[in-house]
Amino acid sequence: MKDWNHVAVSPYTTILQTMEVIDRSSLQFSVVTDEEGRLLGTVTDGDIRRGLLNGLPLSTTINLVMNQKPTYAYAYEYQVYKCKLLEVKGVQQLPIVDQDKKIQHILFSKEETHIEPKDNMVILMAGGLGTRLKPLTDNLPKPMLRVGTKPILETIIEGFKQHGFTNFAFSVNYKKELIKSYFQNGEHLGVSISYIDEHERLGTAGALSLLPTRPNKPFIVMNGDLLTKINYNQLLEFHNDTCSDATMCVREYEYQIPYGVIQTENHRLQSIEEKPMHRSFVNAGIYVLNPDVLNYVPHKTFFDMPELFKIAMEQNHNVSAFPLREYWMDIGQVHDYDKANQDFLSIFQN
Template sequence: MKSWKDVLIQPQTTILETMKIIDATTMQFAAVVDSNMFLLGTVTDGDIRRGILKGLSLDSTISNVMNTSPICELNGKKSFYYKKRMRERKLKQLPLVSNDNLLKNIVFSDELELTIKKTNKVVLMVGGLGTRLRPLTDTIPKPMLNVGNKPIVETIIESFKAYGFTNFVLSVNYKKEMIMDYFQDGAHLGVNIEYIEESERLGTAGALSLLSDKPSEPFFVMNGDLLTKINFEQLLDFHNETNSSATICVREYEYQIPYGVIETDNHQLLSIVEKPVHKSFVNAGIYILNPTALEYIPNGDFFDMPELYKKLLHEQKKVSAFPLREYWLDIGRLDDYEKANTDFGKSFGFGEIKDE
């Protein structure tokens, strides 16, 4: 744990600089103060992502996204008081201020030994054919291809475990025996693993209709061919804070039109823009669903996750987008697989992952 003063920033600090501080300190939080230590606001990872979705530039000042009315407590009380208040409000950090709102300290939940048990299920879709990776997938299912020294899906499981998520459901189909023999009940990895066995392919959402034990709280769904350094705890927090029925992770994608783009008004030429670059958000294959979303999935029919989200939108359910800014790679083609092996050492050099 670093000093709480490491997360202090000025209101003119840019969003990009704040992101670096939040990531470097691992506290997922920053406090905005003036030169006299007057508390102006606080910033979480979720605040930043919401600002990005609104189109704010990373060069914008943090004052554009900070929470100007954060929950605070007066400094100088006993630790058990702060512990109780944080538990009641499910806070991970609590600024302590003087009577005139000068920041005196920041208490973090792990300093008070507040262990938040994460029982949320993680459903991994690992039943695909992996046709674009043939001939590699002729004899082995794509999620079992080694990246570094372990199968892709094992790295995914370790990534979730690092944030305290240990309850997994693997949806299997193609060469399912290889996956089930390798992972079994997950005990050797320190997790719990159950299986959905698709007799026929039902799609990334349709397979959820086979869940025997329906989740009672928000749960993750993720494609089994992705490598990412996303903070899954932050993703769950974002989903809960926005009171969403469903959350979809999105990735910014740039593409360049290889021609000069013409704008006209009837016959009159208005402008020529040479080879413009366009940016869009695309589906990143990582989702969180509330249990009620399962009611919109048909039984026994092929049904992909984008179709479920369209249905939720049609029913006017609240659906949120969580922008990824971390490392992310979809291992869909042979060149992606080669890149994954190149990236693995520097991006996924897991040490010992401790149980909570």
């Protein structure tokens, strides 16, 4: 890439501003330079997510998040060496600099617009009763509710297809015949769909025990009532890059305590904080699992995903959290459904 300036930021650019640069370029990458164009560092989507997990606010300057020792090559070095460096270092982008470390161009390991097909399985949990959405779910399973112009499940499939995922399995129970009739084998949507029949409700992980064949590589599990703009390719790369056995997507949840909170030492009042805001990461209902983790799922037993993660941690597996910064909506109640319909045109049709 000769024209690299549109992915360049200064070290004093905020995390939020850098996110906008990264998303706008679709390269999931930015270079940090001084005023003379000298390379100071690089920033990837993963760098930003790790910063958010560490509690950094979006107003933080990017120099606190960037990789201060990025891999780069000099312009005078042979092209074959540069390409080999990309491969050996396992990076997707390689800044090429002159002897003063001024960026000349950026070498990419693959075409920017190429979407690599993936055969990793995606399992969508679509068997819930949708009790909190009654009466909307009296005659329809929740994943078949229309948001915008199509069922929630169809929008989910389209999101995965944008990132090369086409191999799906639906876990179904409540009014499953409506789901099967609409989606069939997925051919009309350009994907492959199989079905896991839950004859009794098995929770958000129990149905994994019914898989006819165990996946041979990491697979994604997602609740079938979510709308999100997450980049599933970034999620899978994060899981692989961190050598994780299980990865849980998390999102920041903010809430305010409606009272003055006090701190004491014995009988003495130490401080008063009036109506403080608290921030926590919560489960976002999207997961990546290595096949071996399935060993902990009991057969045909009600079993939820948080319990699976607890066991994996107790067994000293590498368990990671992937913070979402994209649009995310859990359609659990009627007001969530109304909000999703309001958001649909601007979020999913632009």
